[in-house]
Amino acid sequence: MSEEPKQGGYISQAWLVILLALLYGGALAGVQTTLGPIIEENKKNETYSVIPELIEGAVKENTEEIDVVGENGKRQRVYKALGEDKQLKGWLLAASGQGFADKIDVLVGLNADLSTITGIYVLDQKETPGLGNFIIDPPFRDQFAGKSCLEPVQVVKAGPVDGNQIVALSGATISSESVATIVNKGIANLRGPIDKLAAEGPSEEANTPPEDPAKK
Amino acid sequence: MAEDTKPTADPEPAAEDLSPADGGPTAAERFINGILPENPVYRQLLGMCPVLAVTGGMKSAVTMAAATGFVLICSNVIVSLIRGLLKPHLRILVFTLTIATFVTIADRTLAAFLYQMSKTLGPYVPLIIVNCLIISRCEICASKQSVGVAFFDALGMALGFLLALSSLATVRELLGSGTWFDMTVLPAGWPDWGVMILPPGAFLTLGLLLGLCEWVGQIREARAKRSS
Numbered sequence: 001m002s003e004e005p006k007q008g009g010y011i012s013q014a015w016l017v018i019l020l021a022l023l024y025g026g027a028l029a030g031v032q033t034t035l036g037p038i039i040e041e042n043k044k045n046e047t048y049s050v051i052p053e054l055i056e057g058a059v060k061e062n063t064e065e066i067d068v069v070g071e072n073g074k075r076q077r078v079y080k081a082l083g084e085d086k087q088l089k090g091w092l093l094a095a096s097g098q099g100f101a102d103k104i105d106v107l108v109g110l111n112a113d114l115s116t117i118t119g120i121y122v123l124d125q126k127e128t129p130g131l132g133n134f135i136i137d138p139p140f141r142d143q144f145a146g147k148s149c150l151e152p153v154q155v156v157k158a159g160p161v162d163g164n165q166i167v168a169l170s171g172a173t174i175s176s177e178s179v180a181t182i183v184n185k186g187i188a189n190l191r192g193p194i195d196k197l198a199a200e201g202p203s204e205e206a207n208t209p210p211e212d213p214a215k216k
Numbered sequence: 217m218a219e220d221t222k223p224t225a226d227p228e229p230a231a232e233d234l235s236p237a238d239g240g241p242t243a244a245e246r247f248i249n250g251i252l253p254e255n256p257v258y259r260q261l262l263g264m265c266p267v268l269a270v271t272g273g274m275k276s277a278v279t280m281a282a283a284t285g286f287v288l289i290c291s292n293v294i295v296s297l298i299r300g301l302l303k304p305h306l307r308i309l310v311f312t313l314t315i316a317t318f319v320t321i322a323d324r325t326l327a328a329f330l331y332q333m334s335k336t337l338g339p340y341v342p343l344i345i346v347n348c349l350i351i352s353r354c355e356i357c358a359s360k361q362s363v364g365v366a367f368f369d370a371l372g373m374a375l376g377f378l379l380a381l382s383s384l385a386t387v388r389e390l391l392g393s394g395t396w397f398d399m400t401v402l403p404a405g406w407p408d409w410g411v412m413i414l415p416p417g418a419f420l421t422l423g424l425l426l427g428l429c430e431w432v433g434q435i436r437e438a439r440a441k442r443s444s
Contacts, residue, residue, distance in 0.1 A: 016301050017309055024317040031321050035328040042331040126339050133338075 046123060047079070047094070047107060054109030054119040055081045055090035062086060068197055070189040078194060081109075088112045091194055094123070095186025099178040102126040104135070106182050110149060114195055117153075120144045120183055132175030140169055140176070144183060149191060152184040234360040243368040246357060250372025257380030258429040262349040267381060268418040269340050274397045277385035278378070279333050283326065283341060285374030287318040288350050289367065295358040296366035302359060311354040312345070319344045349373065387421050388412045 011018075048060045058081035067075050079092035090112050096105040105123040110116070122136045134140055143166040147153050154165045155177045161167060168176035234240035241249070256262045266284065270276045291314045295302075302310060323341045326334040334341065344350070353373055358366040389395055392412030394402035411417050 013303055014306065016298065016303070017306055017313065020298075020310060020313055024313060028317060028320055031324050035324045038328040039324070039331075042328065046331070124335070 043123065047092070050107060050121045051079065051081055051092055051109075054092060054107065054121055055111075056118065057083045058089040059084050063092075066197065068190065068193040071192055072189055076190065078190060088198075090118055093186055093190045093194070095182050095189070097178065097182040097185060099125060099135075099182075100127055100132050100172070100174040104175075104178055104182060106179060106186065108144075108183055108186055110187070110191070110194075114191055114198070115149060117144050117147045117149050117183070117187075120179070122179070127172065127175045131169070132172040134169050134172065135175050135179050140179075143167065149187045152188075153180045155180045240361060241365070243365045246361075246365055246369035247372035250369060250374070250376045251379065252376065255376040255380060255429075256349045256373055257377065258426060260349075260352075262352060263347045263377065264422075265343055266340055266347065267384060267422060268415065270337060271381055271384040271388055271418060271421075272392065272413045273389045273395075274382060274385045276333065276336055277381040279326070279330065280337060280340065281374070281378035281381045283319075283322045284344055284347060284349070284377055285370075286322050287315060287344055288353060288374050288377075289370040290318045291315045291350055292353055292358040292366040292370035293363055295354045296361065296363045299359045307355075307359060308351070311351050311359075315350050315354075316345050349377065383425060384418070384421050387425070388417050392417060 048063065051058050051060045051063055062082040062084070064080040064082065065077055066080055067077050070076050077094065080088065081090045081092055083089045091110045091114065093108050093110070094105065095108055096103055098104070102125070104125045104127070107121040107123055109118040109120070111118050120141050122141065125133065125135060127133045127135060143161075144153065147164050147166070151164055155168050155173070156165050157168055157173065159167045166176075166180065250256070252259075254260060257264075257267050263284070266280050270280045291311070294314050295311060298310070319342060322344070323334070326337070326341060353366075353370060357369040361369070386396065390401060391409045393408055394400060394406040409417070412421070
């Protein structure tokens with residue numbers, strides 16, 4: 001359709017697209033460099049703000065961040081939640097995995113002796129609005145509180161539940177199962193290392209300065 | 217929500233300007249048209265995705281309209297600036313590239329400064345990229361007219377979009393939660409119509425408001441005919 005010679009035509013045709021792509025890419029890199037840290041900070045603040053909700057008696061100012069190596073060999077940050085009197089109240093760990101639509105980020109609270117889930121909180125999700133996104137609401141989340149972390153949480157389609165079972169959201173079985181799987185895997189991955197850490201006690205704690213959030 | 221842009225086969229070069237002197241609309245006409253006579257939602261039925269999805273409350277509706285307005289104005293201005301360089305068959309690509317860039321900027325900015333709102337809006341902010349309103353303005357106005365006209369065109373359309381989103385959100389939030397901008401408006405005895413906040417409420421409200429607009433338009437038309 002074009003009368004121009006094809007040879008050498010690509011650059012003359014597409015130079016504007018290439019130039020714009022480079023310019024826009026640079027601009028976006030600039031935006032990400034400027035805003036990225038603020039967004040990370042927002043996420044961290046949200047994590048801290050739910051610590052008292054997930055772990056009874058914990059004070060967010062007294063929370064310590066500790067990096068542990070999970071069973072999968074990757075370093076991961078866990079939060080050691082201390083109460084007003086600096087007594088260990090519980091542990092908070094972050095876990096994420098594939099949901100129905102996109103990645104789901106979950107925070108899981110465990111009690112001090114790592115035997116029971118004290119609560120979960122969904123930090124980030126893009127599940128179907130009106131169905132799967134109900135995983136962020138208390139009626140679903142609260143089911144996890146009090147479940148044992150020694151065995152995996154199971155999902156059933158309808159109640160009544162016994163033992164370590166929770167009821168799936170109706171119309172969102174996959175989202176519900178995803179959350180349960182993420183929680184189970186997260187606990188399986190980090191429970192052992194945290195237990196070891198807790199057993200080693202103060203020596204490990206001394207190695208980890210509490211004011212160390214900037215380092216990754 | 218599909219991008220119903222015309223096939224790129226039309227031979228008209230994008231660089232051909234449509235200046236007011238040649239009979240094209242002036243900046244003022246473009247601006248006024250965007251608000252009511254060619255309202256993007258009530259007249260052109262464009263951008264239905266955010267219209268239905270985020271109008272459960274005024275706050276999210278206004279944030280969405282602001283983000284869309286930002287993207288619309290920026291991309292219209294940029295496209296108008298480079299309109300002389302556009303190759304007709306590559307123009308849609310350039311429009312999309314420009315729009316996607318500004319949407320990403322808007323999305324990151326919301327996540328940095330309005331974190332909770334950005335979580336509430338969720339995927340609908342990135343979805344501004346496929347809002348036909350923006351690409352249609354690039355195609356209809358910005359790629360053919362001067363920067364000034366393109367700017368006022370975008371501003372008018374953005375205000376029209378804000379008007380449409382907030383009218384829907386006002387009805388839905390008032391009836392659904394008895395509030396407006398999260399402030400209690402209706403008396404405590406109001407039984408919240410939960411359905412209004414859910415997706416069916418969006419369809420019902422949009423349908424009724426569209427009908428209302430059409431009805432008012434017909435009455436005015438009839439009156440104009442009678443008086444002439």
